[in-house]
Amino acid sequence: MGAVAVVLGTAGAVAPGPAALAVPRDSGTTVSPSPYAFADGAQNIDGAKSTADAESLTPGTPYRSSLPSSGKVSYRVELDDASNAYVSVTAVPSPGTTVSVIDGLKVSLQDDDGTSCFVDTESFGAARSPHPIAAWGRRDISPARPLCQEAGTYYVTVERADPDGAGSSPGAWDLELLAMTEPRTAKAGATSAPEAWNSASPQPLQGEAERRRGGAGFTRATPLDQGVWRDDIRPGQTLFYEVPVDWGQQLHVTAELGSSDSGGTGYASGALDLDLYNPARGHVADVGVGYDGAQKSGSLPPLPPVDHANRNAPTEQIGALRFAGSYYLVAHLAESVADDFGDGPFAMTLRVRVSGAAQDGPGYAGESVPNGVFEVSDQDREAAAEGVPGGDDTTMRALAVGGIGTGSALLVGLGVWTVLARRRGAAA
Template identity: 45%
Template sequence: MARPVGQLGRGARGVRGALAAGAALCAVAAVSAPGTAAADGRPPSYTFDEDAQRVEGALDTTRALRLTPGKTYRSTVPRAGKLYYRLELGARESAYVSATVVPTTGAKVSFKDGYSIAVQDDNGINCSADRARFGSSTSPRPLTAWAARRAGASTLSCKRAGTYYVVVERQSEEASPRDPWDLELRFSMEPALRGPAPSATPTGWPSEPPAPLTGTPKEREGGTGFSAAPRLDQGVWRDRIRPGQTLYYWVPVDWGQQLTAEVELGSATAGGSGGGGRGLGRYVPSALGVSLFNPARGPVDQTQSTYDGRQKKAVIGPLPPVRYENRYAVSDEVSGVRFGGRYYLAVHLSRAVAERFGDGPLGLTLRVRVQGDPGAGGSQSTYDGQPLPVDEFEVVDAAEPVRQEGGGGGTGTGFARGPVMKTVAAGAFTAGTALVLLLVVWTVVARRRAAGGKGAGRAGTDGDPEAGAEAGTESRVGSGR
């Protein structure tokens, strides 16, 4: 019997359904890879930790969910009101909670817009508090601050074991947008020392700027979040950045070592939208911003530079050598370098640069120098336990071959195992999995069609919301500048 035109049999419908399912899976694979650029050409969004657990901040301490040491969480910050999260701490370890707030893509922010974070005891007393604001650079970007419960004999308050609370509050002007902002929380734990802790505040360190590093730059693509940051060892590195974008990198700095980082923004392209023009009409204040964060993602130092189309430089350091006793100092640039491990560089190019020099990418040159003998002045082995998360506080040998352009015009290629390549590999794996599933479904449908068989399968999921809030994980990519 002839089949009416336009009507499909079960087998053909199944094949078409399999094709649609496979296409959908491939589409999901294409958009789920973290750190990818938006389709409309805007800078890539902030990449949230793929292992971040989604939680909701409580509006009071009674309902606050407990955070686990070494874990990363994703939440949102409303326009008004405080959010509470709970910590259960012993008497000997120090706890650090960093908060990275990500404004909505394209949001308009003002000088005073920002947020605060505090760790409080169960009597409402601040153990420590910090705040971050957009300041003179009103370009929307991720803001990071931290708060801590520091243990030790020199601590005056918050010394006992018990329940503590993380308090996050957005601070905005009346005319600021009312949409919620995304939030990434990182809970780090530092164990006590095995022996007596040094208590003397450092009095000085070699502060003479070292000679700038020279040589052929190595190519390294920055990540768009802490978890997507690639490693930079000592040397000269090259990248590109778009207006409105923030790029992250991490540098291994061991106990006793000093870090210096120079970030140079290249000149605008002659004859293009940038034009290399000069004068006040093409002058962008606070155009290039460079911030440094320690292994617990605590702010250490920051600097800014203007831009007028000519190359400009922003310098971090030289910082004090990493020592345990630095934590007793008052200034962030000293107290922040209190443990060895991953130190993060965040480089932001103001959105205003696009208005004067076009939205095309500009060149970046990063000169990273790490001085001093590794292990001098302290060692992770003196901890009575493991810091959490372990990898943030470890300094390991370089394991990321890089692509480098040689002086003779040739190009050498190595296999990088950094976050960028992990993202590519994950995307390729996901797309490959989708194609395999497509072929499997197609084969099954064809066999059923040939045998005239029928059947359908389904799968469902169920879960405990409370258990998910306490221990579950969710892989997500957020949007930001």
């Protein structure tokens, strides 16, 4: 995988991205509307103040919950003694609220004896602009890690990164949770991360940009292939894209903001925030680009090729590049940009380059949950080439990529989608 450059400038009005509608909770309360598109069929679940009351997360099933402005909430997950496990938590503050520089999301995974398996903290950054951010908890099965190796009950604890909430608006945040499992490899692999890799960042791709509209959530991320892509983004908006990155491939990202034609002056710190997440929605890297109305740019740090052995690296950034699959680019334009340069929208160009030939994977001794999440399929590549709208239903994606040519075929496809949706609803 290669390079992504981002260019911003004012553009014509566009339709807003999809938004999640208000849905009732089991308790009878209502989840407020959100600009974030939650997964279809996400089950409502309440976080418990005590682990004794924690409700269970089923791997592969998306959940929707909330995080109070103070205190912790807990969930539980049952794990075997052979699979690596990941629990992603996405926090969605309400638009128009205030967040501090150090506030954000803290997620930890612990065993039933209170032993910490992993802790991850992600913050909103210098722009202090509320937007969806994700953190993950994980359990690695490895001879080098003596803790958290047994089968049993594990607890996911979620809290604000700044428990005092100084500088942030009070009020609950919406949460999206998704647990995943990764099977062990059929053969023992490397016990250390690769030491040699190309750390040079290639030049961003040139050429005419093709329009691709970003999605409003992880399950609505717009597939991108190598190329030059154009989109529009408003202050306070967050757009999601996914790029298939196979074993042995590298991703390089450069963010570039185009000059403004509004005539405004001023400076917005960290105006454009571009985050990279792995297929388990674990944070990999980010770049923030300040904006004063003139063209600016910034790049993600050089990243190694995707390799199963990267999980043995001493740094979390390299360790997050541990599997193939869809890597997510999440672009957020700070609300403060509107103060000096207007409401936009602003034109954004993404320059995506894929470096390196795809290689064979490590050879898993089983299937992941969700199935195929840690691999790149031919359908994924076709979706990225065609720009199929993001979604969490692989059947609809496959039908769209196949290029249905007749109305009857489309009806059949919609019928299949309806059946699957009803099954998901029944399971919920």
